Amino acid sequence: MNRLQLLQCVAKLGAAFIRRGMEQHAANLRIYYVAIQRRLAQGNKVDLHWSEPFVVEWMKTLRIPPYQSAYECRPRSSACAKCGRRPGTEPSASTECVFPGGARMRCQTCGSVWLEDEWPVATTSSSENGPTGAS
Numbered sequence: 001m002n003r004l005q006l007l008q009c010v011a012k013l014g015a016a017f018i019r020r021g022m023e024q025h026a027a028n029l030r031i032y033y034v035a036i037q038r039r040l041a042q043g044n045k046v047d048l049h050w051s052e053p054f055v056v057e058w059m060k061t062l063r064i065p066p067y068q069s070a071y072e073c074r075p076r077s078s079a080c081a082k083c084g085r086r087p088g089t090e091p092s093a094s095t096e097c098v099f100p101g102g103a104r105m106r107c108q109t110c111g112s113v114w115l116e117d118e119w120p121v122a123t124t125s126s127s128e129n130g131p132t133g134a135s
């Protein structure tokens with residue numbers, strides 16, 4: 001994505017972090033935002049563990065448009081939809097990432113990734129490209 005699109009994604013992700021009370025993530029992301037905005041980041045990357053793929057991965061994880069459907073969201077302790085493995089059986093699904101409200105799970109057998117998140121999906125604001133200050 002280009003710089004403007006990345007900035008828009010970072011802004012949406014920052015708002016989602018704040019909604020979930022993830023203040024440290026939001027603070028680091030703010031520094032990343034400034035670095036991108038002022039073109040301080042080489043290859044859109046800053047040594048904050050933040051990078052474009054990381055932003056996209058978090059947007060998928062917190063179901064932020066346009067990535068809200070990247071991962072399936074399922075009930076807690078779900079079996080893997082692809083191979084049927086359940087937590088507690090061997091080999092099982094592992095928790096890849098935990099965040100307020102839910103977790104990102106990965107099946108250790110087939111590598112499928114899904115979410116177990118109790119939060120409602122973020123509502124889509126109408127424009128995906130416009131530099132609006134909406135919500």
Ligand SMILES: [Zn+2]
Nearest residue numbers: 080083107110
């Ligand atoms: Zn599986």
